[in-house]
Amino acid sequence: MSFLDLKNVTKIYPNGTKAVHETSLSIDEGEFMVFVGPSGCGKSTLLRMVAGLEDITEGDINLDGKLMNEVDPSERDVAMVFQNYALYPHMNVYNNLAYGLKNRGIDKETIEQKVNDAAKLLQISDYLQRKPSMLSGGQRQRVAMGRAIVRNPKIFLFDEPLSNLDAKLRIQMRLEIKKLQQKVGVTSIFVTHDQVEAMTLADRLAVINNGIIEQLGTPIEIYDNPKSLFVAGFIGSPQMNFLDGNLKNKTLSAESFKIKDIISDFEGDVTLGIRPEHLSQKENGLINLKVDLVEQLGSDNLVYGQLKDKKDFCYRCPGNLIIEKGSNLSLNIENNKYYIFDKSTGKRVN
Amino acid sequence: MKIKPLQIIAHIILILGVLLMVVPIWISFASSSHDSVTILTEGMKFHIGDQLARNYNEVLNEKGGWSEEVTAAKMFINSFIMALGIATLKVVISAMSAYALVYYRFKLAVPIFWLIFITLLVPLEVRIFPSYKIVSDLGLTNSYTGLILPLVASATATFFFRQFYKTIPDELLESAKLDGANAWSFFIDFLVPLSKTMIAAMFIFMFVYGYSQYLWPLIMTTAEEYWTVVMGMKIIYTESYEGVALPRTAERFAYIILSMIPPVLVVVFLQKWFIKGLIQTEK
Structure with missing residues (x-):
C-alpha cells in the first residue's frame, strides 16, 4: 500500500452538489503531487477532505496505513498552507510557528529549537518577533510554510498558496517551495489552477475536471500525451x-x-x-x-x-x-x- | 493658518456644546464646597468654597438610613460590585453565546439568535414582576447574586460579538484546527485576544448600564446594606423633608459629584480601547 490512498472518494454537499466523484488515487511517500483544474472542479474539496476539513461522503482515505475518515483534523498529522495564509494575526511569527507545537504538549526548549531551525531554513529568523501585519506577502508566505514545516507532519497540503503574490514573487516562491520540498522530503499535495505552476512543481500531476481526475501522470506525459480534449486544452500555454x-x-x-x-x-x-x-x-x-x-x-x-x-x-x-x-x-x-x-x-x- | 468663517461657526457650536455639558457639573462641584446655609441663602456658586473636605467626609462616612448603619461609602462599594459583576458576566456570557451561534452550525442557530435579539424589546422594566418572582423564589433577594444575575444576559453584546466573529475568516479556524486547537482553545487563544478591544468597549457599556440601574435594586433590596448609589440619590432628595433641620444642599451636591466618578473613571481608563473597539476594521 502506498503512503496516501484515496479509494472511491466522493463528496456530495448538503445542497446536492457533487463536488468529487468516486476518485481513487495513490501517492507515494515523498512525492509532490499537484491537483490542477479550473475553479470549482473539486480539487480544493479533495484536498480539504485529506486535511479533514470536509467530511467524506463515500469512500476511504488512508494515510500511512491508517484509515482517516473519522479522524479529527488535529489528529491527522497533516499541515496545510492556505491561500490567504491564515496566519494568526495577534501572535508574532515565533508564536505562529510555535502554536501547533504547544498544543502537542512539547516542552519549551524543543519548541524553541524547532522554531529556530524552521525559521533558519526559510530565512525568516529576523522577523520572529514581528506580527504578520508587518510582513510583506512573500514573508507571510514563508511564515505559513514555516508553520507547516515546524510540526514535521506526514503530509503537506498547499491550497493555492501562490495566487495572492505578484507574478515575480510567485515564480520565486514556486522555486523555493520545490527546493524546500526536495530538501525536507515530505509528501506534498499542491492545489492550483495555474498550469505553469502545476507543470513546474509536480512529480506527478492530476488534472481534475468536474470532480473527476481526467488524467494522472508526470507533467511531461500529460503534455505529450493528453488523453482528452479537456486535458489537451488545459495543459500548455x-x-x-x-x-x-x-x-x-x-x-x-x-x-x-x-x-x-x-x-x-x-x-x-x-x-x-x-x-x-x-x-x-x-x-x-x-x-x-x-x-x-x-x-x-x-x-x-x-x-x-x-x-x-x-x-x-x-x-x-x-x-x-x-x-x-x-x-x-x-x-x-x-x-x-x-x-x-x-x-x-x-x-x-x- | 487661516481660519475660515465656517470653522469659526463650527467651533462656536462645539464650544457651546462643551459648556452645556461642563457648566452644570462645575456648578454642582463648586456648590458642594460651600456651607449649606450659604447655598440656601445665596444660591448656587461658581467658585470653590472652604467646606470641601468637610462636606465630602460627611457624605461618605456619616451613617444614615433607618438603622443608622449604612454609609455612602458602603453604597459605592455595593454599586461597584453590582456594576462590575454585571459588566463582567455580560461580556463573558455574550462572547461565549456568540461563539456558539457563529461556530457551532446547528440548525436553530439563526432562530435562536433572533430570539436573543428580540429580548432587546423586553427590557428589565417590562419583565420586572416575573423576574422578581423568580429571584425571590430562589431566595436571592437582598444578595449580590440577586442584584446581578437577572441582568447578565445581553442581546446587544451578543449581537456585537456575533457580528465580529462573523468577520473572522474560516481559514483561521481551520488552520487552528490543524494546529491541534480544540473548541475551547480556539476561543481562548484566538477569539478572546482578537476581540479584546471589543471586550473593552462592551465592558464600558455594561459597567455604566449596571451602575445606573435604579428600579431593580430598589425592588430587590429591603436591607439597607445592599443599597446602591443610584438609590441613594432618591434618599438624599427625600431626606430633607423628613428632618426639621435645614436641607443639606451642599452634601447633596457632593454626593452627586461622587456618584459620577466611577463611570467617568472607567471611561477615561478604557476609552482608547473603547474607540478602537467600535471603529476597528483591522483583524
Missing part, C-alpha cells in the same frame, strides 16, 4: 489550437487540408488539436495563417491570426523570426505531433 474535422478511412479532413494515414480506426466527427509550438513555416504547408497580431516575448513570438474559415489560430516561433502583421504564413505540423479527439466524448482517438 498558449492553449492548443482546436480545429473541427472529420475522420474517415484513416484520413482526416479539417479546414482546407487533409492528413492521410492516421493510426486510428475511429470514424466520424473529430476535433484536431495542434500545439502552437509544434508548427513550423514551410512553403506549401498544410495550414495558411493570416497574421493579425504578434506578441514578442523575446525568446519566442506568439503569432495570432485566422485560418481561411476565420478560425482563430496561434503559432509559436523563435523570437528572432520577424513576422509582419497582415502577412500570410504557410505552416506545417512538426513530426506529426497532432492530437485527434472524438468530438462527442472528448476522448483521444489517435
Whole structure:
C-alpha cells in the first residue's frame, strides 16, 4: 500500500452538489503531487477532505496505513498552507510557528529549537518577533510554510498558496517551495489552477475536471500525451489550437487540408488539436495563417491570426523570426505531433 | 493658518456644546464646597468654597438610613460590585453565546439568535414582576447574586460579538484546527485576544448600564446594606423633608459629584480601547 490512498472518494454537499466523484488515487511517500483544474472542479474539496476539513461522503482515505475518515483534523498529522495564509494575526511569527507545537504538549526548549531551525531554513529568523501585519506577502508566505514545516507532519497540503503574490514573487516562491520540498522530503499535495505552476512543481500531476481526475501522470506525459480534449486544452500555454474535422478511412479532413494515414480506426466527427509550438513555416504547408497580431516575448513570438474559415489560430516561433502583421504564413505540423479527439466524448482517438 | 468663517461657526457650536455639558457639573462641584446655609441663602456658586473636605467626609462616612448603619461609602462599594459583576458576566456570557451561534452550525442557530435579539424589546422594566418572582423564589433577594444575575444576559453584546466573529475568516479556524486547537482553545487563544478591544468597549457599556440601574435594586433590596448609589440619590432628595433641620444642599451636591466618578473613571481608563473597539476594521 502506498503512503496516501484515496479509494472511491466522493463528496456530495448538503445542497446536492457533487463536488468529487468516486476518485481513487495513490501517492507515494515523498512525492509532490499537484491537483490542477479550473475553479470549482473539486480539487480544493479533495484536498480539504485529506486535511479533514470536509467530511467524506463515500469512500476511504488512508494515510500511512491508517484509515482517516473519522479522524479529527488535529489528529491527522497533516499541515496545510492556505491561500490567504491564515496566519494568526495577534501572535508574532515565533508564536505562529510555535502554536501547533504547544498544543502537542512539547516542552519549551524543543519548541524553541524547532522554531529556530524552521525559521533558519526559510530565512525568516529576523522577523520572529514581528506580527504578520508587518510582513510583506512573500514573508507571510514563508511564515505559513514555516508553520507547516515546524510540526514535521506526514503530509503537506498547499491550497493555492501562490495566487495572492505578484507574478515575480510567485515564480520565486514556486522555486523555493520545490527546493524546500526536495530538501525536507515530505509528501506534498499542491492545489492550483495555474498550469505553469502545476507543470513546474509536480512529480506527478492530476488534472481534475468536474470532480473527476481526467488524467494522472508526470507533467511531461500529460503534455505529450493528453488523453482528452479537456486535458489537451488545459495543459500548455498558449492553449492548443482546436480545429473541427472529420475522420474517415484513416484520413482526416479539417479546414482546407487533409492528413492521410492516421493510426486510428475511429470514424466520424473529430476535433484536431495542434500545439502552437509544434508548427513550423514551410512553403506549401498544410495550414495558411493570416497574421493579425504578434506578441514578442523575446525568446519566442506568439503569432495570432485566422485560418481561411476565420478560425482563430496561434503559432509559436523563435523570437528572432520577424513576422509582419497582415502577412500570410504557410505552416506545417512538426513530426506529426497532432492530437485527434472524438468530438462527442472528448476522448483521444489517435 | 487661516481660519475660515465656517470653522469659526463650527467651533462656536462645539464650544457651546462643551459648556452645556461642563457648566452644570462645575456648578454642582463648586456648590458642594460651600456651607449649606450659604447655598440656601445665596444660591448656587461658581467658585470653590472652604467646606470641601468637610462636606465630602460627611457624605461618605456619616451613617444614615433607618438603622443608622449604612454609609455612602458602603453604597459605592455595593454599586461597584453590582456594576462590575454585571459588566463582567455580560461580556463573558455574550462572547461565549456568540461563539456558539457563529461556530457551532446547528440548525436553530439563526432562530435562536433572533430570539436573543428580540429580548432587546423586553427590557428589565417590562419583565420586572416575573423576574422578581423568580429571584425571590430562589431566595436571592437582598444578595449580590440577586442584584446581578437577572441582568447578565445581553442581546446587544451578543449581537456585537456575533457580528465580529462573523468577520473572522474560516481559514483561521481551520488552520487552528490543524494546529491541534480544540473548541475551547480556539476561543481562548484566538477569539478572546482578537476581540479584546471589543471586550473593552462592551465592558464600558455594561459597567455604566449596571451602575445606573435604579428600579431593580430598589425592588430587590429591603436591607439597607445592599443599597446602591443610584438609590441613594432618591434618599438624599427625600431626606430633607423628613428632618426639621435645614436641607443639606451642599452634601447633596457632593454626593452627586461622587456618584459620577466611577463611570467617568472607567471611561477615561478604557476609552482608547473603547474607540478602537467600535471603529476597528483591522483583524
